[in-house]
Amino acid sequence: MGRPLRIEFPGAFYHVVSHGNGRLWLFRDERDYKSFLKILGSGVKKYRVKAHAFVLMRNHIHLLIETPLGNLSSFMRVVLSSYGSFYNWKYSRQGSVFKSRYSSYLVQKDKYYSALIRYIYLNPVEAGIVGNIGDYQWSSLYYLLKPELLKEIPWFDAYDTLSMIGDTDELLKIVRSKRISVPQIACKLFIGDGKWVKEILNKNEYKLRDKNISGRKEIIKDYKVENNIEKIFNFLGVKREELIRNKRKPYYHAAIYLLKEMLPLTNKEIAIVMSSTEYAVTKMYGRMREYPEKYLEALRMAEKFEKMSDVKT
Numbered sequence: 001m002g003r004p005l006r007i008e009f010p011g012a013f014y015h016v017v018s019h020g021n022g023r024l025w026l027f028r029d030e031r032d033y034k035s036f037l038k039i040l041g042s043g044v045k046k047y048r049v050k051a052h053a054f055v056l057m058r059n060h061i062h063l064l065i066e067t068p069l070g071n072l073s074s075f076m077r078v079v080l081s082s083y084g085s086f087y088n089w090k091y092s093r094q095g096s097v098f099k100s101r102y103s104s105y106l107v108q109k110d111k112y113y114s115a116l117i118r119y120i121y122l123n124p125v126e127a128g129i130v131g132n133i134g135d136y137q138w139s140s141l142y143y144l145l146k147p148e149l150l151k152e153i154p155w156f157d158a159y160d161t162l163s164m165i166g167d168t169d170e171l172l173k174i175v176r177s178k179r180i181s182v183p184q185i186a187c188k189l190f191i192g193d194g195k196w197v198k199e200i201l202n203k204n205e206y207k208l209r210d211k212n213i214s215g216r217k218e219i220i221k222d223y224k225v226e227n228n229i230e231k232i233f234n235f236l237g238v239k240r241e242e243l244i245r246n247k248r249k250p251y252y253h254a255a256i257y258l259l260k261e262m263l264p265l266t267n268k269e270i271a272i273v274m275s276s277t278e279y280a281v282t283k284m285y286g287r288m289r290e291y292p293e294k295y296l297e298a299l300r301m302a303e304k305f306e307k308m309s310d311v312k313t
Contacts, residue, residue, distance in 0.1 A: 010070040013109045018102035019060040039082045041155035047075040056138040062120045108192030115183040186226045194230030244275045250298035257302045
């Protein structure tokens with residue numbers, strides 16, 4: 001089994017997700033949650049990591065962390081292995097507690113910090129565990145809304161999060177907002193726009209030459225596709241996040257048509273790019289093919305792009 005591609009550098013931000021091995025519950029009682037937070041805090045101090053957000057679900061964890069020293073792998077290895085040892089000791093078991101590979105997504109913090117914070121904190125609500133986002137105890141949001149409890153996790157510096165957002169009122173507005181799109185994952189490794197992803201990969205091109213990197217060919221393919229997606233939006237002259245939010249015609253229709261016609265993307269993948277649904281994309285593309293006279297402006301834009309484009313897949 002190949003190694004995952006880990007890109008590390010001082011000051012990097014990551015969304016980290018790790019699941020229990022198989023269907024294993026990582027947390028069976030309150031002591032388990034508290035033990036993980038204690039281990040997480042120890043790792044934060046030892047590796048001088050900044051924890052901006054965390055949510056501990058029954059069978060997986062979400063972390064938003066900053067690594068001033070560029071040491072994500074060392075930090076995660078100690079945190080997961082330490083909790084795994086505790087868990088096996090407590091429940092008299094052997095074997096892996098976490099899946100062999102955790103997922104880590106490098107984050108373009110200036111553009112996607114708020115969207116990611118919202119996504120992470122909504123997990124307990126989306127899972128139907130709580131109805132109110134502030135009621136889930138095993139989330140850093142719970143502590144931020146009850147500052148008297150922050151002494152229980154002294155390693156979590158509320159300033160790190162709030163300095164990026166404003167205050168707790170603003171944080172709640174962000175989490176409750178329906179205008180903020182789900183953060184898009186590029187090349188299965190990044191949460192950021194195409195230009196930023198290209199800059200990161202160009203600086204780390206030597207790592208993609210390692211044939212032992214798992215999914216290497218897919219990463220390179222996705223990288224090319226992501227670049228081509230950005231070419232489409234640049235041609236249309238609108239920012240992707242604004243177009244997704246406002247669905248401004250005819251640019252929105254032209255974008256869907258070009259993504260379908262020019263790139264090797266399924267309707268489901270196009271739906272992810274456009275923060276839509278597979279059904280909506282299928283219906284819209286079908287209508288444009290069946291009733292082109294209703295979408296003349298969008299189709300003319302698409303035709304112009306096709307003629308001048310150097311997109312290659």
